[in-house]
Amino acid sequence: MATLKVPAQVPSPSEDAEQLRKAFVGWGTNEDLIISILAHRNASQRKLISETYASTYGEDLLVSLDKELSSDFERIVMLWALGPPAERDAFLANEATKRMTSNNWVLMEIASTRSSLDLFKVKQAYQARFKRSLEEDVAYHTSGDFRKLLVPLVSTFRYEGEEVNMTLAKSEAKLLHEKIAEKAYNDEEVIRIITTRSKAQLNATLNHYNNDFGNAINKDLKSNPEDEYLKLLRSTIKCLTFPEKYFEKVLRMAINKLGTDEWALTRVVVTRAEVDMERIKEDYQRRNSVPLDQAISNDTSGDYEKMLLALIGHGDY
Amino acid sequence: MATLKVPAQVPSPSEDAEQLRKAFVGWGTNEDLIISILAHRNASQRKLISETYASTYGEDLLVSLDKELSSDFERIVMLWALGPPAERDAFLANEATKRMTSNNWVLMEIASTRSSLDLFKVKQAYQARFKRSLEEDVAYHTSGDFRKLLVPLVSTFRYEGEEVNMTLAKSEAKLLHEKIAEKAYNDEEVIRIITTRSKAQLNATLNHYNNDFGNAINKDLKSNPEDEYLKLLRSTIKCLTFPEKYFEKVLRMAINKLGTDEWALTRVVVTRAEVDMERIKEDYQRRNSVPLDQAISNDTSGDYEKMLLALIGHGDY
Incomplete structure (x- = not known):
């Protein structure tokens, strides 16, 4: 179950776009306003806001965000606003094949926890954006046993029926x-x-x-x-068998790590908030004897903290 | 370029279905009538005929064909009538993973000569029909170097843009x-x-x-x-680079073989008639100094010969 909270009455995309524009211009940036809008809209609503923003102000919403925000807060808002989940996954997967940001875990995670059709959409988005296939980039940038496992993992179109032999x-x-x-x-x-x-x-x-x-x-x-x-x-x-347990562990490791692994924390929260974050929170509390929102509060701060908490459904809304 | 010839005025699907029904009932089967209809309808027209036939006569067209026809003629008409190309490819690929009919060439051919999106549709059709994935069946039924090549070949979703590095x-x-x-x-x-x-x-x-x-x-x-x-x-x-040359060679080998390889001949004619058979015919004549229709006439006979010739666009129509 998702943790994303969307208001009963959602403002129109043009109202949202206008408010976002207001948050960017003038003295400083209004981060609270950005969070109050974006962290409470689902993927298709964000897509409409993004389109309306671009056509109204002649600038890509991501470009505006990039200008106004910085560091961990910037990354979480950008990933969240990046578009449909397939676009975001394509972006993350591409990062994971690059030398400076290479990450076999991200590739494995995307290939193993998305549905077959969603993974196929990631491959389409990947090709449209990067003009290469996900398969060739993974094959080219991995080696040895990692390649042996990862290439078929990202390539396969798994059957999803319940029939079992x-x-x-x-x-x-x-x-x-x-x-x-x-x-x-x-x-x-x-x-x-x-x-x-x-x-x-x-x-x-x-x-x-x-x-x-x-x-x-x-x-x-x-x-x-x-x-x-x-x-x-x-x-x-x-x-492949208990994704929520896997994500609980990634969160646990990210939070317990000396200095916190913000990239992992951001990735899991952003990619699971609209999928199964409720279940991951349950598992987290059971395994760590502390609620996830409290653990996040202890470990992060400022606008980044606020955005994380909003996405995992913390507090009344 | 395709060799399939469709009349300028196509009868309605219900007229075609009625004529086919007539060809099946009564004394003997009217093979010429079957050829004159089915060999001159494109994939979407055949799909409509098939649906109309099933709803009008309460029997699948393939079942009727199976009852009335036999041997090589049966196989070519069935493969042609089987439905959209993805359905036919799924059927051929499945046959190719079975022990008695296993054929690495067919798997390679389907994986390498179809467009990425068409190959993806084959995988969807495969799962819908066989309740397993093409990837798992190919991986399970192959071994050694053949597996090493074929599994990634059927799994990959290749980029199709023209950009070259x-x-x-x-x-x-x-x-x-x-x-x-x-x-x-x-x-x-x-x-x-x-x-x-x-x-x-x-x-x-x-x-x-x-x-x-x-x-x-x-x-x-x-x-x-x-x-x-x-x-x-x-x-x-x-x-992957010159598919028409590959298909020319398969036809050449099938025809030159002592006893003719009807499965290969049928497969290439049925799967390429709506794609690039015109080009394959050119290459065939250039390589063998004899036109393909003449070579087929010399090597086959009866209704099977008639169906092959109709599909490769022989004669006036």
Whole structure:
């Protein structure tokens, strides 16, 4: 469930655009006004505001935001205003293939937690914006075991029906167990099963694994807890089967880190606020014995904090 | 250019459906009537006929055809009537992953010669019909080097713009040449370049290869002419850059073969009649010094021959 709160009476896109323009011009910038508007409009409403703003003031809303805002607050507002989720994901994925901002986790996360059709839309948006395919950029900028896992992961168009073949689940659970027992973590059969099977089928396979061999697969994949490839493999499995648990952990790590990982915090809040942030908040509180909004308040400040809290549905609205 | 000939005045779908019904009932089957209708309607017209037939006679057109026709003529009419190209490709691809009819060439051909969006539609049709993804079936039913090439080939959503990065083309041509010189034909870099780059980019890379190293890449890939993987790799490159040459060769081999390969002949005629069969016919005549329709006439007979000739636009209409 989403945490985004939209008012019962939404102002027209031209009223919103006008208010935003007011927030930008004159003495200083009115950050509270920006938050009160943008943090309470859904993706299609933001799209309309953006279009109206551009046609009324002859300037892209993102350009105005870029001029007026800075640092973490700028990044969260820009990502939020960037357009439909597919546009934002395409932007994040592209950043993740660039040398200075390369990030296998972001690629894995986008490929594994979006629906098949949403991932396809990300690929279309990626091509329209960058004039290359997501697949070629991921393949070009990764190497070794990471490439072996990530390229099929971003390429595949997974089936999403609920049909499950239990015989296959049993035999593939056995196959996974054999390979893992041999420490063949990058074996092509392991990668084939994880990157091509439907989430329902994979879930059945992993249940068989757990029942037939006594451990959850991710426990067996912890032989070397600091191995970066194994970490990514475990997270992929988590994203495909329990995405909210994965996101809870990313938030936990981002907040607990000395100095806070604002990029991760921003990314999860912005990409999940309209999807399953309610569920992630529940898991967060259960796992950390502190509500997410309180943890965020303790760790962040100013307009950045306000924007985060608004997006996770903090307080009355 | 297509070879399909559609009359200037097309009868209504219900007239066509009625005529087809007449061709099925009573003494024997009127094959000429079936050909005169179906072989002269385009994909969307056939779809309407099919829908009208089903709603009027309470039976799927394919079921009626299956009852009335047999052998090679049955297969070509069924494949032609099967529905939009994506449905037919999904059917052919599924056959190609089955044990008794497995065929890596068909998978490669569908993945490499369809547009990115058409390939995506094949994947959607595949999932709707078979309740699994094309990717998982291909990955499950292939192995070794064939899997290494085919899985990314069917998975990728290639960029289709004309933009070409010449610096990249030069460096990737060099990389391909190095790997081929080492006989590392299944090297992951070779496969990455072939399976992820846009057709325009790949073409630029292969031109550089030819200019900088003195041979066309497919010549350098002929070190062991009978190696099945190398054959498939060469054909993939041909499909991605000169599809009509590839199809000419499939037709040539199918016709020259002792006993004729009707499956290949049918497949190429049915899948290209509405796309580029005119061009393939030109290439065929140039390469074989005999027109394709004459070669087909010499090698086939009866209703099957008539249907093939109608689809390649033989004679006046």
